Amino acid sequence: MRRTLATTVALIGASALALAGCSGGDDGGASSGTPTVVTSTNVWGSVASAVAGDKATVTTLYTNAEGDPHEFEPSAADTAKVSDADVVVLNGGGYDAYMEKAVEGSDIPTIDAYDIFQGDHGHDSQAGSDSGDHDHGDHDHGDQNEHVFYDLPVVAEVATDLANTLAEKDPANADAYRANAEAFGTKITGLRDDLATIKKDHDGTEVAQTEPLAGYMLAEAGLVDASPAGFTQSVEEGQSPSAADRAALEDLLTSKTVHAFIYNTQAVDSVTEAMLSVAERSGVPVVKFTETLPDGTTDYVAWQQSQIDALSAALGNHAAH
Numbered sequence: 127m128r129r130t131l132a133t134t135v136a137l138i139g140a141s142a143l144a145l146a147g148c149s150g151g152d153d154g155g156a157s158s159g160t161p162t163v164v165t166s167t168n169v170w171g172s173v174a175s176a177v178a179g180d181k182a183t184v185t186t187l188y189t190n191a192e193g194d195p196h197e198f199e200p201s202a203a204d205t206a207k208v209s210d211a212d213v214v215v216l217n218g219g220g221y222d223a224y225m226e227k228a229v230e231g232s233d234i235p236t237i238d239a240y241d242i243f244q245g246d247h248g249h250d251s252q253a254g255s256d257s258g259d260h261d262h263g264d265h266d267h268g269d270q271n272e273h274v275f276y277d278l279p280v281v282a283e284v285a286t287d288l289a290n291t292l293a294e295k296d297p298a299n300a301d302a303y304r305a306n307a308e309a310f311g312t313k314i315t316g317l318r319d320d321l322a323t324i325k326k327d328h329d330g331t332e333v334a335q336t337e338p339l340a341g342y343m344l345a346e347a348g349l350v351d352a353s354p355a356g357f358t359q360s361v362e363e364g365q366s367p368s369a370a371d372r373a374a375l376e377d378l379l380t381s382k383t384v385h386a387f388i389y390n391t392q393a394v395d396s397v398t399e400a401m402l403s404v405a406e407r408s409g410v411p412v413v414k415f416t417e418t419l420p421d422g423t424t425d426y427v428a429w430q431q432s433q434i435d436a437l438s439a440a441l442g443n444h445a446a447h
């Protein structure tokens with residue numbers, strides 16, 4: 127439909143542009159009324175809302191600020207919401223496999239953040255930094271880490287893709303969607319500037335986390351995730367870390383080898399709680415990160431801003447400003 131319109135405009139010339147604009151809403155097949163975007167977690171819901179503004183409706187399946195979204199199983203009503211969607215935004219990479227399954231075989235336009243991530247990072251995930259890379263392997267930004275909602279460039283790209291998809295569904299509001307995505311992208315750039323400031327002051331500093339949650343953000347901030355890969359993987363999979371991995375992490379904390387401990391408040395068990403106590407006893411600053419939006423927060427940028435501020439404060443500010 128888009129292609130037909132573009133071809134027509136090209137044929138009849140620029141003078142017809144205004145006319146074509148006036149009839150933009152009537153291409154056959156586009157649903158009438160307010161488009162509905164369905165997302166898996168409220169993190170992707172908050173990104174979608176930033177783009178949708180008051181022109182499209184956003185429905186989110188997972189909103190529990192306490193639970194573990196890895197363990198979420200949708201109801202039949204949830205799945206029905208997905209099939210009724212005009213556009214779906216999902217994380218992908220196995221994080222919300224129920225969404226991938228729900229859109230399988232349908233023609234609902236779907237934005238898959240992990241696909242975007244793979245397209246962007248196919249060749250440069252280890253490049254760039256010349257400090258601190260020698261022994262940290264691939265456990266925090268290898269292609270197994272599906273927490274791409276902590277990868278800020280990917281999040282901005284999801285917003286742009288969603289704006290373009292909504293613009294096709296709802297041409298009358300195309301400019302609004304694109305302007306919203308652009309404004310969102312500007313705010314993401316602001317967050318990235320803050321990560322660059324952390325990197326300037328703390329490049330190569332070792333930190334630890336309980337789950338691979340913040341891996342991409344830590345990498346952009348120049349921080350090295352020293353946590354035993356076996357520990358973070360076990361927590362992510364809802365299993366108990368091995369005694370050896372637990373001892374290794376405990377050692378990193380008691381020796382203060384790591385300068386901050388990033389604690390996922392939504393993947394908690396007796397072992398992560400024990401590590402939290404070790405960190406507190408050892409005087410390693412604890413930074414609490416969440417996997418979905420905390421209660422009372424609906425804005426993606428505000429959420430990440432407060433987490434980045436907490437991380438920066440934990441590392442201590444020795445910048446000269």
Ligand SMILES: [Zn+2]
Pocket residue numbers: 196273337339362393417
């Ligand atoms: Zn997770």
